[in-house]
Amino acid sequence: MGSYKVLKASDVRQRWSEVVNEVARDKTRVIVEKSGVPVAGVVSPQDLEWLQERDRRMAELRETMDEMRQAFRDVPPEEFNRAVDRAVQESRSHTDGPPPA
Known part of the structure; x- marks a missing residue:
């Protein structure tokens, strides 16, 4: 629709x-x-229901993001970014090879 x-x-x-x-x-x-x-x-009521569910999920995501921010509030941005880059590289290194047999 x-x-x-x-x-x-x-x-x-x-x-x-x-x-x-x-x-x-x-x-x-x-x-x-x-x-x-x-x-x-x-x-329609179906659209309204979908919008309400979307709002609920967005509120949950915001709450999760706020919790994550709080967990890292004392970490300098440069250090945080380096840690994220390392985690991404590590994750990619586990998925770049051939699929497991």
Whole structure:
């Protein structure tokens, strides 16, 4: 599903029932504009669920990144970068050869 429409807020207000039915039936997304500026969107419950799950996962990733930052907060950036480079090289050296028999 990738189709969407852009409608003026006044048109959405006048055709609300039609817009809702179209989103529900055709799975179309509607971008609502005021004076040419996007201000809202109308999406199906499935799209909303997907967005909520995405937000949850992004929050988890941010939390993990914050924990990692805290773990290395006292390590100078140059030292950290050298350690990362060594880890990448070591990882590559284990995968560059022929596949295990």
